[in-house]
Amino acid sequence: MSTALNQSICLQAGGNTGVGNCFINPKETIGAIILPPGTSFSGSSIATPSAFLAALITATMAPKKQRAYPMHDFQELKDGSESLTEQSFGYGGKAPVREGFFIWEFQYVKGGLCLSKSMRKFNNSNVDVLFVDAEGLVWGLKVGDTLQGINQSYIYSNPPKWNDGSKATAYTQKFVFKPQFLDSFGYIQLGAADFDQVQGLQNVVISSGGARVTNVSLLKANLSCGAESGADVFDLYSTELAAAANWIAKDAITNNVVAITSVAANNTIGGWTGTLDTGDANYNATHAVIWTFAAPTVLAGNSILGIESNTFQTPN
């Protein structure tokens, strides 16, 4: 006769420990992709590795609120993750209290002060992050049938430690996040070099190439972090940017779009001549005009890759 007397119910909570020939074992982290919180990749965008790669590339050109910001070439990890917090008891016993946060600090060189300056704009922001290992494993959280970044308690770009003659200037990026992601680890395996195709946008500063004459503006453009190398935008895309579709002009007062009638590569100024439609109802000769490049996705469709401009206001 069975009895429930003095029978405690103890479920076995462990997991099976057998291992197969193929298992996930992330290599050193060489990059990260910063995402707006809640960003998820699903459906056709994760159907194949190449579809996922294309989705990542597209995400780097999305409007800022949906944009992915990749970081590359991490050189070193300083792992400051917290150890398990334990309580010690008077009789000598111990018990686990809580697991510590992951605290990772990566040093990078490529991008230098420019990248550091951009990353500092994310300090203390609420972001999700996908990490990338040296063999192309892009990992974060598996949530249902989606891949998401790991929400960060915070990320922080430290002020650089200056070159002291024996060590290069140290740019470091900190990521702080809870260990719970381990229970929902999600990943997509890309090729080892695929992540190189996922590049962030470079800022372009548009400036005046000469005085505006009625509906004719003279425009120049330089990479905000690269002009010192002589590679201004005219050197890269003089012909490609000589197209009205790659520019937007707006009335500085009404903010209405004004029709562009032409954009020409101007070899004299190393920039472009832009003309506006004086017959456009939105054109006003007495108002200043704001010029900017078209959206990065539009530019990419016209073979102009990886740049986004500021806005430049010509005088009236």
Next chain:
Amino acid sequence: MVHAHGKIGFSQSYAKSVDKQTFVEHFKEVYPGVNLEAEYDKLVPADKAAPVKKVVKKGKK
């Protein structure tokens, strides 16, 4: 000052919205020396003009 221009990207939608004379007038001072009439013809080919309707006389076999 005359500026040396390389490729000129004319707006096709603008060209289609105006006649050739307006197009030439609009650009002649900005792009002197450019054959603007030819540029207009490239942007707005003549064969894109509305086709002439055939007149069919009724009652005739």
